[in-house]
Amino acid sequence: MCLYMTQTNRFWKFVGLSLTGILIFTGFLVFLIWRNLGAGQSRVLYQIFQENLYTLLGLAFLILGSLWVVFDITYNRYILPLKRMAAEAGMIYDSNPSHRIRVRGSRDIREMARVINDFADMFENLNKTITQQILTARKETEKERNLLAAIMGELPQGIVVCNKNGRIILFNSLAKSLFTPEPASGSSEFFLGLGRSVFHLVDKALITHAMDEIIEQMNTPDTSIGSFFITPIAAGRLISAEAIPVLDNERRMTGFILALKDVSERIEKYQTVDNSLKAFRQLIHAPEPISPEVMVASFDQMAQVIKNITFSSLPLTTLPLDTFLPMIQKKAAFQLDVRVNIFRPPNRLRILADTYSITQVFLSVFKTLASGTRMQEFDLSVSDNEKQIGFHISWDGTFCTMSLIEAMIKERLNGLPSLGYILKFNNARLTPLTRDKEKCTGIGLTFLAGKPSGSARKSGAPVISNSRPEYYDFNLFNVTDSVENVLDTPLKKLTYTVFDTETTGLNTETDEIISIGAVRIVNQRIAYQDSFEELINPERDIPIAAYKIHGISYEMVREKPTIKAVLPAFKTFASNTVLLGHNLAFDMKMIKVKEPLTGIRFDNPALDTLLLSAVLHPVHQQHDLENIARRLGVNILGRHTALGDAITTAEIFLKLLPILNSNGILTLKDALRASKKTYYARLKY
Template sequence: MRPRLRFVAWLAGLGLLLGALLGLAGAALWLDLDATERAALLALPEGRGALLVVLGGLLLVPFAVLLRIGLAGYPEAAARLVEEVDIIRRVNSGHRLKPAGARPMRRLARALNAFAEAHGALQQEVKQRIDEANAHLEQEKNRLAALMSELAQSVLVCNREGRILLYNSSASLLLEPGAAEAVGTPVGLGRSIFAILDQRLIVHALERLRQRLAQHSPRPVANFVTARGAHLLRAQMVPLQDARGELIGFVLILEDITRSVELNSRRDALLLQLTEGSRAALGNIRAAAETVQQYPQMDAEQRQRFGAVILDEAQRLSQQLQQTLARHADILRPQWPLEDMLASDLLLALQRNFATVLGVTAHYGGDDRPLWLSLDSYSLVQAMTQLMGALANACGVREVELELAGEAGFARLGLRWNGAGLEPEVLHEWEERPFSLGGDDPGASTLREVLERHGGELWCQTDHAAGVGRLCLQLPIIEPQSQPAQSSPAHGRPVYYDFDLFSQPGQTPELDERPLSELAYTVFDTETTGLAPSEGDEIISIGAVRMVNGRLLKQECFEQLIDPHRSIPRESQQVHGLTPELLAGQPGIAQVLPLFQRFAEDTVLVAHNAAFDMRFLQLKEEQTGVRFIQPVLDTLLLSALVHPGHNPDEHRLEQIAARLGVQVIGRHTALGDAMVTGEVFLRLLPLLAERGIHTLRQAREASQKTFYAKLEY
């Protein structure tokens, strides 16, 4: 009950008590009087009724003053102390009580502050010991996180129900919804893998894993191929088991095989084309040759005519093969894993290898030109080192100059030395000589094979006049693949609005009974052109962040500016800083809401003063066809629930954040406010649990009883 209502109730009760006491005293006096005295007493108040009422009211004034002082000094001060002690104990140990009320209550507040200081010091000591004890565990976790983030493979870890527990950046990039599937579900902790990949394939692979585990297979692995938009993915599923060998989850290792499948298809089509296209020419050649062989006595003119047929068909077939090889060189060349590398870095690697392996000094001054190559750098450096060793033995070269030039889409790397040059026949012989890559097979590759993998050419030059020899290696230049930029997770409005938070169609009995700590949330906020959605104000920004298992996932954010296609009042611009120029060209609300709905699916919505934001979303249902039916929790109502003794101004987002020890960053931006709201919500959860509110249903029902929820919309 609010303090003012409590005071009125106490005052009414005191009035009734005084009236009852006076009534009892008057009744006793009346019974003791005789008839004459009673008549005189009844005649006494005649004409003095107003005076008696005033005197009665004045009699209540001192009692009311004393009662108000007593309530403020003791019960109200005690209730506020209880609320603030809960904040210190459960949420913000740095919070301190403000002494108020009667002298004993102020002394109690100061004593509690002293106790809080001692308690905080003990907490700090315990925290320090826990941090020291967990240092090794944290180090192992960091190693795992670093390993996952740097893996080139796309890796996801899921529980038995298909909820994502862990994923790396490669998986996020690989499974990011493309333009053709703009409303596809993004990867995120707590999301279902079945909303991202084909559920039937995953369930079938899980069944195969269970069978292999039951058969005690030494390597229980399941593989399948699935599609994600325009990409074809090969998936390898590995089981996760507990100490008893029970299947508790699985690991998915994904690989994009779109390019390789495309190359294989093109290679098959090319093979068919070459087979069918060569059949006629080969038939003509065979027929002409058989005719010449069967009739050896034919005259010279006929023999020459058949020879011309054979020559023409052979030339046509040769020309066709050359054109095909030139047009489809990318699919005929052996596929090999290559990496992007600067040409200057390749020369530096050669410089070091020549010196350490061969003792040959290589001079290279460096080059700032960003010439990017696609290389298997290890095999190329090993092959060129062997070539340099052969050159040193054959020509006595102990010192070379490394050169770099770029021309017409190719990088030309040169080895220049003083002395006799190299003959082309010798170079061709060296190109066919096998060399070892350090494995078990010493003849695994030749220099020619390495060059073919890279689409490179090698030749030698000799300047006899200057006495200089040179080897030239030419490799195609590529455009390096740039990684997409990672999005950084980083006004007064009505306290209520015309929207019923407590009747969402997505609320189910099963969801209502789940503990608050086990639910997944989307904490969101909007910035708008004004405060009156029913009068045409529009959303101009939506920011949201996901919360799973009591953690605010700051890397899983949604942030989008929106073009409202209307003017923005200057006073609104001064609050959120969003100008028409900044919003021009941004997508409209019809394009943004489906994306936000997909981001927030299967979660409970959380916002501060949520009815305001939900009203804007509700008014766009007909235009966009998007409905947000999931349950909604409001940190404004939850704050009023756990701190009923605080006045309305103390339930503003900034005030709650300060009270609960949340640092406010990015205020009046949609994503910034969503982050602050999420931190506030996390700190409200233990305070709700302290009041016996553990499930979603309990939180909703308790919120309905707060003062703000009872206001007429």
Template sequence: MLRELDAAVLVCDNEGRILLYNPAAQRILAGHEALGLGRSLYDICARAPVEHTLELLQLRRDTDDGKAGSAEFVCATTGHGPLLHCRLSLLPAEDGGFVLGFENAGARIERLVRRDSALRHAVENLRSPLTNLRAAAETLSAGHAMDPVTQDTFLTMLERESQALSERFEGLVKVSQERLSSRWTMADIRSRDLIDSVLRHGLEQLPQLEQTGRPLWLHAESLSLGFLLGHLLQQLKSYGIPYVNVEALLGNRWVYLDIVWEGKPIPADTLSNWLSKPLAYGEGLTGNEVLERHDSEAWSQEHGREGYALLRLPLPASQRQWEHAGPDRLPPRPEFYDFSLSEQRAPLADLASTRLDDLHYVVFDTETTGLRPSEGDRIISLAAIRVVNGRILYNEAFERIVNPERKIPAASTRFHGITDADVNDAPTIGTVLPAFRNFVGDAVLVAHNAAFDMKFLQLQEANTGVRFDNPVLDTLLLSFYLHDHTPEHTLEAIAKRLGVKVEGRHTAAGDATTTAEIFVRLLELLRAHGIETLGQALGAAEEIVDVRRMQSRF
């Protein structure tokens, strides 16, 4: 069903690790190296809006008899990826995790820009005729010679048209102001959930707070609005106000969020100064900018109760305020999830004792200009494929041609088939290696004769700033350990011994895939030999290194 959906869907565990994704998610996030099973969602998109929304839904679940519903938000992706318009829902509490649906917001932004441009154009086109009408009316009113009847008729007509045009102009201005705001980035949120979220992040820095009245539904950008509320509460405490009461009042299309305290109103210039300051967690966003997003403003005034004052924020009301569930509405059909992957990831410090079956792997291979990395040979092709749960994820692959910025010797071209013309327009290693590092994440690296490939990567650390400190397993050493009775440990020999079909030999992608298929079979053999953890596998490989080191002395 998920394969057929046009909507992009990710399923994640409580820590944001990806348990499942559909083809639509791949299309929208095409080329994003961090998309993969077991990878962190926060390597793909910004952490703050996701965690903020999760917190709001959890608060809602805790206070509404386990009913959390869903929430919308807009989220930026890392790198140069698209802006996403997301809807997030929690999975059942007993399972944990959440479902994130999203779409590329770029097309919607383009439509908004085109619409807003047309609206501005229409508004501006009214200025000239309006000015002319008013000028003519002023001229006639100045008393120039004219037949009295004609003058009266003309004046009446001009006044009528001017008034109609003025009203039309003001209506367009109002529509323009309403439509130009980014309302599509907003979502429904209860006032109590919003305040609870603010309190959870700054109890020591905020005045003692009590909420009264029933919660009301807002239609707001909850993340930035939460930043603003926290900022204003901090300023109130710094101003000497130790205790406040917050109440949401319903007005015409607005919810008035009132912060009430005993004392005098905040002076206008002081409040203006607070709103002009960048918010502590808003990436440079000011309070005034948050209010502009909501077509709102803030002011302080006397409260109806003598000796009290308030700070009022008018915020857009949600239509949900007036919606009620019908008596014939059926409960949602129950859904069942069984994602063992969410339990398979161990902390980095415990990797040595982690079972091999519980780890994620990236199997990779390189093609190079030659065999002497310390003498200037460079990578010209880099490919990798992911292994999770003992399965090769063929759709989670990485493959790049690399410009080595030097000539490729003819002898090397005869070996792998890559020519200077193939790499002329390719990115350099400075571009490719960070992308590969992002694809790898904190997976265990696997390669055949890994020391060779790792040397090429390590020699680029100083130039690229990219460091690979992941554990590394070598299929060559593991084969030596498991099959010490044979001297044949080339990639072809191991593949033949294990029944693996070799395709695309001497291409990075082909050799990486072959190595992955070999590695999956080696994992089964390691278990049969009592090698069950990463530490044991690394120890077995080290034994072979020691043996080879001893043999080299004779």
């Protein structure tokens, strides 16, 4: 919505007061002259006035009109251009060095604007030079930080680093996945993000106990420092956490690290083993006699359960056969001069095994067979079922002795344990195919089938980004939780939730919210990865006029959650922050009318970039998102999408922040007080 307003200007107040004063003074003089006239003179003047009434009134209006034109020309050619130059010069200095003054006025005013623009060119070039020098000076530091962040992203543990107040300053992708609820889990949203409190994710009492234990360890010489605990989290998982302190040069604790592992599956496996042991114990102590066959079968079943669980915890890899078998084929040809023919090429089949040791097993088998049969060519076929993958090695010609196969199973492989031990380690089995006890005519190898790669966490080489990763901000080490009133907190130290809504229309009483998008500002930076975006089922039709603006159709939101489900999650996302938006009164009213339905009430302090722009640039009449963005040099992407508009609003606010400070608006209280004085603050929805 584009809004306009008429500014009450001091100049026109002065003009009005001046004309009123002149009229009063003129009337007073006429009154004095009239009192000193004789009776005859009064009658003559009255007759002249009566005969020329319209002429005199026309002359008066002509004089007033002429004065108005003179004042209007003076205002538009001198006063208004000067006001705009002052405002736009401040904009160049504070937020947008590429902005240039374009005013219409007298020749002297235009010359002054040209001189200011020349200085702006010099300022912009100087600013670019200084910025480049700063970037060059910080380049090595940024490389080190980005290297650390890249390595952190590939650690096998979830890592969360906090300052001493529990505010998150770093986390890796695995930590983010640990605290993300499973789809359809029914769990409420708990968000992991920079600047957020870790106590919303992990019970504060546990961390406090861990910190007390660490402090006691630090006071005890020759004691390892760290504290362990296991706790359930809102995502429905059970995690094991190790708390490690972050110390400065004077061994004072400035923060702590939480190293996290998901132990839910491990606990379930222990429970399965316990159930198997209980069942076997009940079988042993059964009142009726149990046959040896049943006892052995029960024991074998229990042993298999324990074996499967034991081997499932080993660091085995899911190996796709379409790459693994060609590698075996090439190595056999290169190292052993043996040709391997692969039959029934595998289609997306995988085995669960250790890559290096199983490669050595295959090569050892082919080497032994080549030595025992004097053959240089073997056939390898693949079979599979849901749980196992089988390999059958065969050849034409003489057989291989069983004694040679038995010796191969006991032989150590290139510094590894014996082939038999390697097979046990990989939960695999080797079966000689024999016609009698002395002759081997084929070899069978059986492995557990691996799960599709999509079910496992993908990992790769750490990628060092040229720009700062989104998952850390070391400057937050220096941020402390202020105990003072949030209204007295400087604007630069606040955390903001910048949000926008898309609706079915502009009537706050009858229309519905169909999309909420939000992003956070932490430590004067936009945390792009810490965003909120939800489509909402309005449970009504979406008018074509609204669809043409935001492009959201009813088909897109039909299966989405309703406002009753989305607002609680958004309230959690925005907790302990200042709400920020553009024309925020409309969005807040749309949310407020849902209080009776959802039971959700937002009591966060709120700022509006529409009002702040009107405070800082009163000479401009247009304060819609597009015009403010153009003045401040902000590129608009994703216009009329809730998240896109929220990001644009966040960028605009960061541009306005230094201008607010230079105008003496330093704290949240200052910004709210200034906003209430604008014309737009009187708009009601």
